[in-house]
Amino acid sequence: MTSTETTTTPRVAIVTGGSGGIGRAVAKKLAADGMQVLVHYSGGKDRADAVVEEIVAAGGVASAAKADVTDEHEVAELFDEVEKRFGGVDVVVHTAGIMPLSPLVDLKLDEFDRIHRINVRGTFAVDREALRRMRAGGALVNISTSVTKLQQTGYSAYAASKGAVEAMTLILAREMRGRDITVNTVSPGPTDTPLFTDGKPQELIDRIAKQTPAERIGRPEDVAEVAAFLAGPGRWVNGQIIHTNGGAI
Template sequence: MGETRVAIVTGGSGGIGRVVAERLAKDGMKVVVNYAGNPKRAEEAVEAITAAGGSAFAFQADVADEEQVAALFDETEKTFGGVDVVVHTAGIMLVSPLADLDLADFDRMHRINVRGTFVVDQQAVRRLRRGGALINFSTSVTHIAVPNYTAYAATKGSVDGMTLILAKEMRGRDITVNAVAPGPTATPLYFDGKDQETIDRAAKAAPLERLGVPDDIAEAVSFLAGPARWVNGQVIYVNGGVV
């Protein structure tokens, strides 16, 4: 692939998304940092990429709004000439036992995690160039069945289903579709509302006896976005061996 590849990272202004954006830029891609509502953090991500010699810009879009997402892809094509990689990290996690969950919270999670994935994926598969890669974000919670994550796991189970079927719908286009499913990862989103005992217990759950860090997740994304052309239609559990 002679020309520079172009990546869109949704939710790219903070947490795992920002580290993914910086990693893909380090891999030599031009990067579009999508964000929902914090332009300062998005610009900081762009500045970090450009300071390291990369090329990036930030673009605000609600991932569940089809017009805003179409505008995100339009601006990427206009500025960088096309789209080769889409990494959809944007999502929210609201934790509660099923019996106690406010249905408004369930609807909010569904809108961002399920509809948002559908809207972003729809634009991605319409526009990705040959040799491209679409990488959704799932969760290891669907696999390890942690109490209180019922609603969140339900939204990410939908992501798994979309990913596996979409990979087959891309037949003949040389586009891979996979999902990364992180386990407990040291981000503000993960730490929010957890006491130290809960965090320590999660850190001991993996045979490697630590929490994941965003760089661990970004490494898997880099692999799927670049050299991994024979990994397709998979949900990759990036969790240090938690079962």
């Protein structure tokens, strides 16, 4: 090797919830940017395998792994797996979550607990393991929701869970002082994924779309572009909540 030649090691990313919706778009975008990607899934093995196949067919490197994000031992095993397959981890984009909707007065406490177990405990468990293992130059990207600012009815439990995610993000960024690791949250508005569209009549979706200047709802790729920026070149963006909603708020 001459003095002018350099070698680069591909960065490694975990995308939780990478089997569908926003996670799928993020996994494909990070792979297109040259990262090796571990596509995490909980119950959607076939969908996760399909994402891996798409990435590999496009010339990227990816594999899939299962874990319950609320189980700290399974989360640790997920990170063991990424280190075994790819040698370490540089980026974690945590998209896994659920969004049951109900007016607060009608919501059962068991359902409230389930929302917070997955969205809050799951984020805590994934973030904690990520920050224990992530290499210098790393990036942690959580996913919240613009509903924390929109005050839409029926979203109280979900918005509360994502408010917790935003609070953790802002604190974790400061706890990483001296580690060269950034921590941010992407906060999408209405996005064309099953999580948002399932159960909604088209008339309602069209009405919601009119709230943005572009008069459309977001696409998963819109969110993936922002997550990839934070995971890659956006090193001077840290401890921020990035509202990615087309101007809905």
